[in-house]
Amino acid sequence: MDTNKSFKGSDELKVRITPGSRKTSYPDGEYIFKEGEPGDTAFVILKGKVEISREVDGKVIPIGNVSVGGMFGEMALIDDGVRMASAQAVEGSIEVLVISRGVFNSKLESADPFQRALISILTKHVRTLANKLTKLETQVS
Numbered sequence: 001m002d003t004n005k006s007f008k009g010s011d012e013l014k015v016r017i018t019p020g021s022r023k024t025s026y027p028d029g030e031y032i033f034k035e036g037e038p039g040d041t042a043f044v045i046l047k048g049k050v051e052i053s054r055e056v057d058g059k060v061i062p063i064g065n066v067s068v069g070g071m072f073g074e075m076a077l078i079d080d081g082v083r084m085a086s087a088q089a090v091e092g093s094i095e096v097l098v099i100s101r102g103v104f105n106s107k108l109e110s111a112d113p114f115q116r117a118l119i120s121i122l123t124k125h126v127r128t129l130a131n132k133l134t135k136l137e138t139q140v141s
Contacts, residue, residue: 013069031086041098044096045094048092050094054084054086075127077108079124081127
């Protein structure tokens, strides 16, 4: 994947598709993936917006949004864990670049060993903090 950082206006990212990645779209309201599912792809938003949420005690708790140029779904590829949250198209349809595990791993393997270890550590911290934040959100609401 090569993100040119060139935009058509401020709401669309143009990229060059490489082997192991593809473009796809999702209509407003559709889930790209759900919390707890296995993850074998990551996504870069080319157009639109995605809401990231977690479910606790049957209640959906939004924990963030990802906009054009942002990546989501990568944590399951970094640590081989399940999806820690759900991702849903919001505020209209979206277009994403889907990045396969193979492409993601080849990019990660080319990184310095120190950087790979740091990414792994940070991923564990993010999962732990997301769990704690979700629990706090349910206690407050």
